[in-house]
Amino acid sequence: MRFEKGGLAAAATAFAGVVCSLAAITAPAAARTAVPVPTLAPAPAAAPGPAPATFAAPVAAGYANVNGTLPTGSWTPLAAGDVYTSAGQGVSAMRSGQGLYAVQFPGLGTGASPGAVVPGVVHAHSTLSGLTACVPSGAPSNLLSGVLWLTVKCFDGTGKLADPFSFTVTYTRGGTETGRLGTVRLSQDDVTQLATTPTATVTPAEQFSAGTAITVKRDPLPNANPGFFNFAIPRDTGARPHVVDVSAAGGTPGVLCNVTGAAPDPQDDKVEKVRVACHNSNGTAVDTPLNLSYAEEVGTLGKGGALSYAYLTPPPFSAGDGADTPVAVPAAQQRDVFRGVSGRVTFEKLAKGHFQVFLENQNLQRGRLGAVSVVPLGNGSANKVCGVADDVDATDPLTGVPARKVRFVCGDRVTGTLWDHANFQLGYTARQQ
DSSP, rough: OOSSSOOOOHHHHHHHTTTTTOGGGGGHHHHHSSSSOOOOOOOOSOOOOOOSSSOOOEEEEEEEEETTTOOTOOOOOOOGGGGGEEEEEEEEEEEEETEOOOEEETTSSOOTTTTOOSSEEEEEEESSTTEEEEEBBBBOEEEETTTTEEEEEETTTSSSSSOSSSEEEEEEEEEOOSSEEEEEEEEEHHHHHHHOOTEEEOOOOOEEEESSOOOEOOOOOOOOOTTEEEEEEEEEESSSEEEEEEOBBBBBBOEEEEEEEEEEETTTEEEEEEEEEEOOSOOOOOOOEEEEEEEEEEEOOOOTTTTTEEEEEEOOOSSSSOOOOOOOOOOOOOEEEEEEOOOEEEEEEEEEEEEEEETTGGGGGOOOOOHHHHEEEHHHTTTTTEEEEEEEEEEEEEEEEEEEEEEEEEETTTTBOOOOOSEEEEEEEOOOO
16 A cells, blocks of 8 residues: 555645545555456355365454455455455455445355354454545354355445445454454444443453453443443453454444543453444444454454564654654554564654554565554544555664554544544554565
């Protein structure tokens, strides 16, 4: 993904004037189609074929970077450099209408019948697409027996379905091979229980936790309002960096979820308290099913051997239009691991709402695209969106060593204005060569 044309000023103009597109930071389609496409037979759209011969390992995971301008109504095999799957098989995607997509991962499904819901969590994020947002639209399921079927909806700042330039979708089930990972899918039944009994503590049925069960409840009375969820997730003791990813998953266009806070429970250091807020495109807090992932010493897909990972929360930066000089992210706020080797992370604010990070060693993936999430944090994060504008090999400006550069832009999807007055968290994972 490349920042091919336009500048920061042009990007800022696009944010202020057009909520659903940042033309200045979207690469031309040729930049993505230049990667050779492997010879893969697209999966049938109507006539089911035989189930694949192999299935994923106990920790089943995959990601795909998908072009938003795919042909409508037919499966397109995705380039090998744009995907990862623990099943080792080809990945295909299809556009079924404006802002509507499906992605299939042969071998990542289960042995259940076609159409059956399968365990696991899904996240989706737009890339190179301004304030257009993407979310998973429903639970993961089998397209055929053994073929995982994920659906994604994308929409502009008004909540209208819209095609992004591209998006990333990720999936994982079965826990983690290393570190600590907690994943949970808040279903419509869970949401209904919380709405019916605002003081209830709910234990979602679909979750993975290495410790005690993950639970969720409303804010305490009298503030037990719709749209706010407090998760309790087992964690390791002591101060350590972590990464959180969250996606609304109810299929309602315009509904997004952000993290308003994440910190150890003052009463129990072995529990992380994560508060999630969900809003529609009008800024109204609403209930919705959602997916949440929390990881320490591993990426959110849980694949410690096949995938590298990096994540961080930024050091303090100035608000407003000015730029800051690059700074090293303290070790207590980041992890950057490739093949077990830790690297440093450099953070730089370029202008209001424009940021970039340099991830040492992640360039060793040799040009493959990773899966990136940038989740706004804090009480002021409602209706804020951060979109990836660049994911390329580069040189760290502080050390001069090769690194992976991820540039991203944050804005308010309701007003269309650039935004940098609160915190955020970046997560990155990529296939290790």
